[in-house]
Amino acid sequence: MVLKIYRISKKNLLPCYMTEDASGIDLMASLESPVEVKPGEFTRISTGIIVSIPRGYEAQIRPRSGLAFKHGVTVLNAPGTIDADYRGEVDIILINHGKESFTVTNGMRIAQMVIARVANARIEEVVSIEELEKTERDNGGFGHTGE
Secondary structure: OOOEEEEOOOOOOOOEEOOOOOOOEEEEOOOOOOEEEOOOOEEEEEEEEEEEOOOOEEEEEEOOHHHHHHHOEEEOOOOEEEOOOOOOEEEEEEEEOOOOOEEEOOOOEEEEEEEEEOOOOOOOOOOOHHHOOOOOOOOOOOOOOOO
16 A cells, blocks of 8 residues: 655755554654644644545544654544545644644654554444444443443
């Protein structure tokens, strides 16, 4: 599978896997000037890239554990989804859950992108709840198996 990436700005490096067995491609901020994210605030950060995801796949945008652990900064809508037919710029919504302001600088690794297979379901409405298959779990949720 090939993931085609167009860099809007050639000033930044191409996103890449940081190790041979990494699941996520590190995404970097593409900024003209640093952006401060105050505690409790969120902002949209440009990556300066457009991707061409093959049909049958999606890109999942996930937080970087180091930013979350060290600074309380994470991806607000994690995991974010980029559909195969989207051809706009990839932006990341970062939120600062930390106690101090966090400054995002150009080229900083801010998120990771995981490419995953997806299946489209054929949607079929049923007229009676009895048409849904019964399971052992049934409608148990929100901690039904214990803490």
